[in-house]
Amino acid sequence: MVASIFTQVLFDKICDQLADGKSLREICEKKGMPNRKTFHVWCKNSQELKAQYDEACLDREDAIFDDILYIGDTAKDSKLGKLAMDAKQWTLARMNRKKYGNHITEEMVGANGGPIQIERVRLNMAPVEELPE
Structure with a gap:
């Protein structure tokens, strides 16, 4: 019989195993654990659990x-x-792209982090008759 009745102790146990690096699938396949869908329903129904x-x-x-x-x-x-490390790196990069992803982001900002100021400047130049060779 799959445990599907919520208890805070059971929820804490699942979260402890998640925090230790286990997948929710792995945890929920164990005897006495709820299925993943039940766990997600619990999370959706309570901001504190989420x-x-x-x-x-x-x-x-x-x-x-x-x-x-x-x-x-x-x-x-x-x-x-290397295979195990690559798989974990790939997973980690998808969990948190900003922290662990392999990407470069460039931002353009103005002075003191503000918006970029664009100025149009008109130059008045005298015509050049002939350029030296």
Whole structure:
């Protein structure tokens, strides 16, 4: 029987495992856990639960980042280690593009971070008769 009755203890347990780097799929497939849809319904029905889930997801990013460093330092098989690191890096970049994505953003701003000021300047120049060679 799949647990589908909400308890704060169960919700906390799920969030703790998320914060430790586990996926929601992996957690919800365990005996005694609700299915993912039930978990998401709980989050949608309560701002407090949604905030707790969001915080656990942010903590999961840190756990995944830590896993990448650990794999890089301890992998016995370099090919398998690189594969695991690349998969985690790809996932992390999609979870938080701004923090972990491989992109460059350029912004143009005016003085003191304000809007760019555009000025039109008309130059009055005397005509050049002939340019030296």
